[in-house]
Amino acid sequence: MTIKRLFDCLEHQLNRFPKSDMLAAKENGQWTTYSTERVVDIVNKFSAGLIELGVSARDITPESSDKIAIISNNRPEWIFTDLAAQQIGAILVPVYPTTSPLELEFILNDAAVQYLFVSNAELLEKAKAVAAKVPSIKAIYTFDKIEGAKHWSEVTALANDALLQKVNEVKATIPVSHLATIIYTSGTTGTPKGVMLSHRNIYSNVQFSKESFPFNDAPDSKVLSFLPLNHIFEKTVTYIYLYSGISIYYAESLETIGDNLREIKPDGFTTVPRLLEKVFERIMSKGNELTGLKRKLFFWAVDLAEKYDNLKSGGLWYNIQLAIANKLIFSKWREALGGNVSFIVTGGAACQVKLLRIFNAAKIPVFEGYGPTENSPVISVNRQAKGLTKFGTVGPVINGVKLKLEEDGEICVAGPSVMEGYYKRPDLTAEAVIDGWLHTGDIGILEDGKFLKITDRKKELFKTSGGKYVAPQPIENKLKESPFIEQIMVVGSERKFVGALIVPSFLTLKEWMKEKGITYTTNEDAIHHPRVLELYRELVESYNTFFNHVEQIKKFELLPQEWTIDTGEMTPKMSLKRKVVMEKFKSAIERIYA
Template sequence: MSFTRMDIRRTFDILPQLQQKYNKPDCFAAKINGQYTPISTDAAVEKVNQVSLGLRSLGVGKDDKVAIISMNRPEWMFADFGIAQLGATSVPMYPSITVEDYKYIFSDADVKAVFVSDKKLLDKVREATQGLNIPPQNVFTFDKVEGARHFSELLDLGKQGNPADLEPLKAAVQPDDLLTLIYTSGTTGQPKGVMLTHNNILSNCRNAQRFVPVTKDDKALSFLPLCHIFERMVTHIYLINGVSIYYAESMETIADNLREVKPEIFTTVPRLLEKVYDKIVAKGHSLEGTKKQLFFWALNLGLKYDNQQNHGFFYNTQLALANKLIFNKWREALGSNLRCIVSGGGALQPRLARVFWAAGIPVMEGYGLTETSPVIAVGGYEPDNNMIGTVGPSSIIRR
């Protein structure tokens, strides 16, 4: 599925397309009381509009800055789209940064309101806002926290408004208006705010989505931080293509969530893929006798794999047997339905790419920067457009 500049000019233009083309019972899903609870497309759009109307009633308008401090969850996206529909600017912040960094960003960005997930982060926000000349006037929590204003209060304010009133506000938002202000880590001093427009992110989606093999029938598991541009941009690609987005409970539960959700795709960073590989190898070491020998026979076959060449009849026959005896269990551990993994945020060791490709799990490696919204180059899903150890179409490299 492709989209044109006219179809989706601002990020929130994705929402009416979702309703018209991909109206689903599970647009988003999160784990609540031990099980995944779906949120329909209509319910998601309704909540986005309530966020916009609620913020508007509190005086938030075009060009105002609103912070989001939370791990991945549906409310993150409701807040992000709701802010964007007003022509305001979201300021996503890493939950793990220091109170001093919070204080600096609140002041530097002139943040007017804050969405924060839980009590622990709320305490950090409260500490960070002490002593500010103009602290954020409105702070809402996604979890219910005693003594704090809950997200539902904002939605209730929004219910008092009329979604039709948002149309002129949305119409005033231009593709080159500032969508988000992302503060990168302060390795060269204090954090620096990267200014990205609607068109920055959507132009990246237009150019990158042909590399992402997804359909409206697919599910994605999301666990890389949405406050990072990589996961956020890919999320827009998912939604443009009608993919259902399921959120992992935490970094510690990814393995369990993969088996529960059975996604067709997820994004990751090399370190997490390395951990998956290490766990699989550790399990191999715990085997005994013939099972252990078969495991490491298959692993060694995988480590020799090259998606750019035909290894010959003997190797291919062995690999087919390894996939039937050993690698099928790897795919089961990742949910059984996985079509591909997208890796970014650092260089992926070629040995990892080789063994996952050999196991029937293509790994697409990308490279980019926050300032480039973020993708500069990415390997394709097809072997002809993916050369292990590189980023970008392999046909370009061969030329």
């Protein structure tokens, strides 16, 4: 494979499959499309404007190259900024819009960011408050037009023929070893770490993922993008799309995903399990509203789908029933996703096997993959080819990635997509990458000799006071299969037994209370009702049978509110911040062990 720079996707697409809708977004309620030619023109002018502002690669060391930060939702301007910075050797530092002011201040100072691009008025205020404590910042630009603020078009307006010529000259000198980005990890623990990823790192992962999954060149297809571009998963997938000629449409927000899917009818999208769970909950709540024969048919179809196994035929009678269920029930699910979806790739956390069975049975193909930021990120993914998907695993390792499992089961990988290191932290780099092998901190096994299965996070394994090790993730994933459980965190480190904090699915619980003639007033009152507590005790007991004695949940506490990004218990990629939950709900945990 000839390694290229990420920004070479512009020339690649222009030469092979120029499009009228390379990128698209809703502007004033209408979809606005950007052709390949227009994107190339905008990006070149943007690069020229940045040169005029004094931005450059200086030389090729990460410390000396200029940094540009971006705090924005997904939109075409995000990609323009990324490509414009890359073309002149500047390094993009993407920051989650939900990052706390303290973390934001740390990141901007650590990277010595010079120019900051933000999407809207709210983020502008946040950035201005922090920028006062970041001496390196020269200016803040906005993507929305905001009175009194510098608009990003002021940068492109600086371009002239001489500067555009300069862009071409600089572009030709950028080596594939140059850093494309520094991505600060969302910091589930401690201070954020800046993961340094070069063009070689990300491009090799793009191409190996493209051929392994596979993503074929498909100039007639389109995708919906809504996972934050700040995360390496969506960024890498974006370059897979750009190198494959697939059009990218940006969702307006997480709330409008359903509407946007129906409007653009995409061929696919990437997601995280938490969003799939939300989709399924909405489907089930609609099912609960049905009555009579329609209700019976709905739940018959769902029960049937739960038994689906893609590697083993259920037999003639099962297949006939499933075909009927697909025609009568699941066809409506597919329509709700636009009616055209041929792939959904999920990553970032473990996906419930039950959901994978149900969606795939419903001809909504969901493929689970895996990989950390430090590997640019993909290590493995379930495939579109027959026999290369196994539910409950993260699929075969992709081409170009070497895998080894340590004695304790830790997953280690080597190859061109392993990061250059942590920015300014050679000590942490030396701990994570040993003799070229990235130590992921995840524990796994190989099933059937080829399917990688993640069994837990090394750091999340805990020991009870009796000296027995417990892996919380498999227990949590099993209990989340219950329609009554929205979220759960297993606790018990250095304690006598395993306990759990449980956030009920209040939609399902309210429905159950209504059926039982119990008045619902508030979430707080509901979780203290004796019959509700009895329901959850029986539920936990029924799931305990799947685990050995030491792993069984002996006591639990119900909590009245969902854990979210805004309230601080979830990372921006919707992983649980265990330390935050432990601290925030310390009194509830103490009641478990009182």
